[in-house]
Amino acid sequence: MHFTSEQRLDDGVLEREFSLGDVPGILWTPASAPGPAPLILLGHPGGLRAMYPRLAGRARHAAANGFAAATIESPGSGDRPRSADAEQARAELRRAVTAGEPVEGEIVDRLVLPLVEKAVPEWQTTLDALLALPELGGPVGYSGGVIAVGVRLALVEPRIVAAGLFAGSYVPRAMFDEARQVTIPLHVLLQWDDEGNDRQLALDLFDAFGSREKTLQANMGGHTGVPQFAGEDAARFFARHLA
Amino acid sequence: MHFTSEQRLDDGVLEREFSLGDVPGILWTPASAPGPAPLILLGHPGGLRAMYPRLAGRARHAAANGFAAATIESPGSGDRPRSADAEQARAELRRAVTAGEPVEGEIVDRLVLPLVEKAVPEWQTTLDALLALPELGGPVGYSGGVIAVGVRLALVEPRIVAAGLFAGSYVPRAMFDEARQVTIPLHVLLQWDDEGNDRQLALDLFDAFGSREKTLQANMGGHTGVPQFAGEDAARFFARHLA
Numbered sequence: 001m002h003f004t005s006e007q008r009l010d011d012g013v014l015e016r017e018f019s020l021g022d023v024p025g026i027l028w029t030p031a032s033a034p035g036p037a038p039l040i041l042l043g044h045p046g047g048l049r050a051m052y053p054r055l056a057g058r059a060r061h062a063a064a065n066g067f068a069a070a071t072i073e074s075p076g077s078g079d080r081p082r083s084a085d086a087e088q089a090r091a092e093l094r095r096a097v098t099a100g101e102p103v104e105g106e107i108v109d110r111l112v113l114p115l116v117e118k119a120v121p122e123w124q125t126t127l128d129a130l131l132a133l134p135e136l137g138g139p140v141g142y143s144g145g146v147i148a149v150g151v152r153l154a155l156v157e158p159r160i161v162a163a164g165l166f167a168g169s170y171v172p173r174a175m176f177d178e179a180r181q182v183t184i185p186l187h188v189l190l191q192w193d194d195e196g197n198d199r200q201l202a203l204d205l206f207d208a209f210g211s212r213e214k215t216l217q218a219n220m221g222g223h224t225g226v227p228q229f230a231g232e233d234a235a236r237f238f239a240r241h242l243a
Numbered sequence: 244m245h246f247t248s249e250q251r252l253d254d255g256v257l258e259r260e261f262s263l264g265d266v267p268g269i270l271w272t273p274a275s276a277p278g279p280a281p282l283i284l285l286g287h288p289g290g291l292r293a294m295y296p297r298l299a300g301r302a303r304h305a306a307a308n309g310f311a312a313a314t315i316e317s318p319g320s321g322d323r324p325r326s327a328d329a330e331q332a333r334a335e336l337r338r339a340v341t342a343g344e345p346v347e348g349e350i351v352d353r354l355v356l357p358l359v360e361k362a363v364p365e366w367q368t369t370l371d372a373l374l375a376l377p378e379l380g381g382p383v384g385y386s387g388g389v390i391a392v393g394v395r396l397a398l399v400e401p402r403i404v405a406a407g408l409f410a411g412s413y414v415p416r417a418m419f420d421e422a423r424q425v426t427i428p429l430h431v432l433l434q435w436d437d438e439g440n441d442r443q444l445a446l447d448l449f450d451a452f453g454s455r456e457k458t459l460q461a462n463m464g465g466h467t468g469v470p471q472f473a474g475e476d477a478a479r480f481f482a483r484h485l486a
Contacts, residue, residue, distance in 0.1 A: 192449075192450070192457075192459070203446070206435075206461070207435070211463075212463060213463060213470075214435075214462075214463055215460060215461065215462050215470075215473075216435070216459070216460070216461040216462075217458060217459070217460050217461075218449070218458065218459040218460075218461075219457075219458050219459075220454075220455060220456060220457055227456075227458075229479065229480075229483065230458075232479075233476055233479075236472065236475075236476075237472075240472065
């Protein structure tokens with residue numbers, strides 16, 4: 001892991017860009033901490049540059065609670081090499097959604113399963129590198145989409161003790177068996193009228209999770225309209241489980 | 244309205260029992276307030292004496308945020324005269340739920356519609372009397388079950404500006420048209436595996452509400468297992484809309 005830039009934000013949060021192999025990422029740490037900080041991994045749909053304002057906002061919110069936050073670029077997004085198969089599947093999914101047609105499970109599988117296979121080991125390698133830093137400790141939470149990536153991480157990565165999942169993208173039906181085996185506390189955010197997602201699929205996924213503590217919070221406002229209080233409720237979820 | 248008893252609780256909250264005609268009730272007001280306090284009406288399934296510990300807990304929570312709280316006995320519950328028809332319908336509903344049979348809409352209609360017809364005007368009369376007290380102002384919120392009573396009140400009572408509804412009891416399908424006309428902000432609490440309720444009915448009702456701001460929060464734990472953090476989230480909903 002190599003840090004490539006460093007800046008102190010106006011609220012004192014230290015923001016450092018890094019690269020790990022060919023994967024770029026960003027680490028935010030609180031202005032001051034009494035000891036190694038708990039860490040929240042910030043999932044997102046890909047495209048670090050475009051997502052930066054929202055990611056930095058979430059990271060500052062985490063830092064205000066004493067948590068560090070980190071994210072990495074998604075496979076096939078930003079400056080990373082594209083996958084022709086994924087681009088093709090993404091275009092087909094967009095076409096179906098725009099036309100108001102049902103989204104075939106086969107398209108979801110072709111888009112999401114390879115992404116999960118590639119992204120999850122990258123998150124785990126990132127976690128190895130981050131937790132080797134003296135300023136970071138545990139426990140670790142995962143926050144956000146891509147929800148299928150969050151489901152796999154919640155299942156296979158024992159260092160992640162709680163996940164705040166954004167049900168704003170399709171999950172392959174093949175992954176429901178994995179969801180049933182997830183046992184960590186979950187806070188699932190759903191935009192009720194998300195124009196690019198399937199509400200029933202999200203409700204079925206929430207039902208499938210094996211966790212004894214799981215909360216679904218659904219709000220109005222479309223895919224990007226998550227209300228501010230929902231972000232605050234999610235922050236309190238992490239405060240309960242990481243502090 | 245006649246106050247029949249008065250006591251100061253250990254946290255300074257003033258608890259006064261009252262009767263309004265033949266309807267008994269309880270009013271809680273904060274230890275101190277800078278002016279007339281906003282008011283939260285506490286709905287419940289009936290039986291003030293048995294419900295007292297939970298109602299008083301909710302009222303103290305409200306008082307800590309500067310809100311007064313009040314409740315009245317439900318028609319046909321506690322010391323109030325029973326309705327033979329309602330008792331019969333309640334027994335049939337319990338039998339169906341216990342046997343794992345589907346609950347017929349006709350049973351729900353016979354149990355809930357007369358209750359709504361009787362309870363809502365009583366809440367409104369109570370509101371008239373309470374808001375005449377100098378220590379109470381507005382705005383007013385409704386909190387809890389019986390959710391069908393909350394739906395009707397949210398629609399017909401303009402002094403109620405926000406409702407935190409507990410989706411823990413059946414709502415007649417005939418009332419879905421009323422739900423579509425509700426426009427005030429709503430915070431709907433659902434116990435995902437509520438052993439005495441129909442999850443799909445609750446989800447359909449949430450979908451039907453006409454409110455632009457509506458939040459569904461679903462948790463695990465059965466009908467009486469609402470987690471503490473869910474109560475705190477609901478309290479923050481009222482703080483946003485009544486403060």
